[in-house]
Amino acid sequence: MGISPSELENITPYEFDLLREGHNKHLKIMQEAEWERTKLIAYTYYVLQVGGDNAVSMDDFFKGDGQSSSDLPESRKVSAKYKAEMEAKMNRIPWQGKA
Secondary structure, eight states: OOOOHHHHTTSOHHHHHHHHHHHHHHHHHHHHHHHHHHHHHHHHHHHHHHOTTTOOOHHHHTTTTTOOGGGSOGGGSOOHHHHHHHHHHHHOOTTTTOO
16 A cells, blocks of 8 residues: 555554555556457457458447357357367367377
């Protein structure tokens, strides 16, 4: 919270509570800012991969936040072939197939 042990001796419980609340609000604001930054990076990467002409708007891109995959439009779903390829790539043991 940014206070030293000597300051703890000189503040009231009410002042401590105010400091704690301020610290928690600051953490929440920083977390929300980081989430917005992460979303912007994800959307930028998406636009670069898809191409600017074919990309959906940022609002449409994040419309699926919190939805199950069955609720997503067909264009946002991951194909079974792509999923299998990526799982195989991620689960591959580095020394597999080497003598």
